[in-house]
Amino acid sequence: MGRSPSCDENGLKKGPWIPEEDKRLVQYIQKHGHGSWRALPKLAGLNRCGKSCRLRWTNYLRPDIKRGKFSTEEEQTILNLHSILGNKWSAIATHLPGRTDNEIKNFWNTHIKKKLVHMGIDPMTHRPRTDFFTTMPELMALANLKEVMDNQPWDEHAIILQEAVQLAKYQYIQYLIQSAVSVTGNSNNTPNSIGDLEAINVMSSLPSPRETMVLDPFQLENATQCSLGVADAQPLNDQIPAYAPPQDVPYPWDFMPPMSNEVHQNSSFTQLSQGDYSPTSPLPPSPPPTTGERLINDVADACSSPSYDGSSPPFWEELLFDDPFFT
DNA sequence: AATGAAGCCAACCGCAAAACG
DNA sequence: TCGTTTTGCGGTTGGCTTCAT
Numbered sequence: 231m232g233r234s235p236s237c238d239e240n241g242l243k244k245g246p247w248i249p250e251e252d253k254r255l256v257q258y259i260q261k262h263g264h265g266s267w268r269a270l271p272k273l274a275g276l277n278r279c280g281k282s283c284r285l286r287w288t289n290y291l292r293p294d295i296k297r298g299k300f301s302t303e304e305e306q307t308i309l310n311l312h313s314i315l316g317n318k319w320s321a322i323a324t325h326l327p328g329r330t331d332n333e334i335k336n337f338w339n340t341h342i343k344k345k346l347v348h349m350g351i352d353p354m355t356h357r358p359r360t361d362f363f364t365t366m367p368e369l370m371a372l373a374n375l376k377e378v379m380d381n382q383p384w385d386e387h388a389i390i391l392q393e394a395v396q397l398a399k400y401q402y403i404q405y406l407i408q409s410a411v412s413v414t415g416n417s418n419n420t421p422n423s424i425g426d427l428e429a430i431n432v433m434s435s436l437p438s439p440r441e442t443m444v445l446d447p448f449q450l451e452n453a454t455q456c457s458l459g460v461a462d463a464q465p466l467n468d469q470i471p472a473y474a475p476p477q478d479v480p481y482p483w484d485f486m487p488p489m490s491n492e493v494h495q496n497s498s499f500t501q502l503s504q505g506d507y508s509p510t511s512p513l514p515p516s517p518p519p520t521t522g523e524r525l526i527n528d529v530a531d532a533c534s535s536p537s538y539d540g541s542s543p544p545f546w547e548e549l550l551f552d553d554p555f556f557t
Numbered sequence: 558a559a560t561g562a563a564g565c566c567a568a569c570c571g572c573a574a575a576a577c578g
Numbered sequence: 579t580c581g582t583t584t585t586g587c588g589g590t591t592g593g594c595t596t597c598a599t
Contacts, residue, residue, distance in 0.1 A: 244568080244569070245567095245568075245569090245592095245593095246567075246568075246593090247567090247568090266584080266585095267584075267585070268583085268584065268585090280584085280585090281569085281570095281585085282568075282569080284585080284586085285567085285568065285569080286567090286568085288586095289567070289568080290567075290568095317588065317589090318587090318588090319587075319588065320586075320587060320588085331586095331587075331588085332566085332567075332568085332588095333566085335588075335589085336565075336566055336567085337566095339565095339589095340564065340565055340566080341565095
């Protein structure tokens with residue numbers, strides 16, 4: 231496959247367009263249509279390559295382009311579509327009239343992506359992050375713990391370490407549940423994945439927070455690894471295909487995940503089923519809709535659906551629009 | 558007020574698919 | 579069917595603007 235020559239090979243102009251060039255391009259296209267982009271510059275009297283003309287027209291001069299800030303609805307639509315389509319900006323743009331793929335891409339990179347990262351959400355997977363920086367608070371806590379240990383007698387060490395183990399486990403379970411809820415809110419799921427078993431194992435190993443626990447160095451090591459999450463949690467996260475907090479497993483204490491399924495089911499937030507639309511999605515497809523549920527047959531439906539509850543949204547997407555940081 | 562950092566976005570680059578002969 | 583040309587797309591960059599110190 232050949233490639234068109236670079237614009238500057240024939241001394242063609244590059245860089246910002248001046249009003250005179252814009253005027254010529256608009257006038258020509260209004261009169262003749264763009265036809266062959268390669269031939270257009272010469273015919274329109276522009277010292278530009280066809281590629282540059284096409285870009286200028288589609289991203290700036292086209293009459294139907296909408297200017298100005300993105301609305302909250304547009305942001306939601308972009309989020310939804312990105313969770314399905316990924317970085318398919320042109321595909322996303324087809325569902326946002328008047329917006330160009332370039333504009334959406336810029337908006338994603340400069341606004342939405344940063345906000346997701348700020349919230350600890352991986353912008354690519356739309357799931358909670360488990361990398362080094364998001365676990366920084368735990369690392370800092372451990373650093374402080376070491377400092378405390380250096381200045382405490384050993385009988386106090388035992389108590390402090392017990393609490394550290396407990397805390398690490400709570401955080402880890404919370405992480406597991408949040409990962410799960412972000413994938414699916416299907417309450418019919420049975421705990422059958424590795425992630426499910428992992429969560430249940432950790433939970434069953436926990437006494438009530440107020441219950442005294444004998445210090446077990448092995449437990450401490452495991453819990454610390456979980457809490458750090460640098461090496462262990464990532465692969466584990468990848469192993470969670472569709473986890474829902476098992477409804478029939480009682481919580482051994484008063485702790486409940488921050489976002490239960492009920493919250494999603496009562497929500498009017500527009501949401502898509504990831505598994506239904508992405509042919510390359512690693513996620514399993516959502517279960518068939520029950521009576522009264524509406525099937526979303528294409529992405530456009532998903533964009534306009536006011537209250538689809540056939541599948542749960544990633545928990546954070548609701549939070550996102552309530553978050554003062556995001557608004 | 559000056560200056561450096563960060564944010565923002567138009568435009569470019571290079572790859573790949575589609576169209577064409 | 580194959581090679582060439584054209585078009586479309588996503589990632590990246592450069593420079594202008596705004597913000598913070």
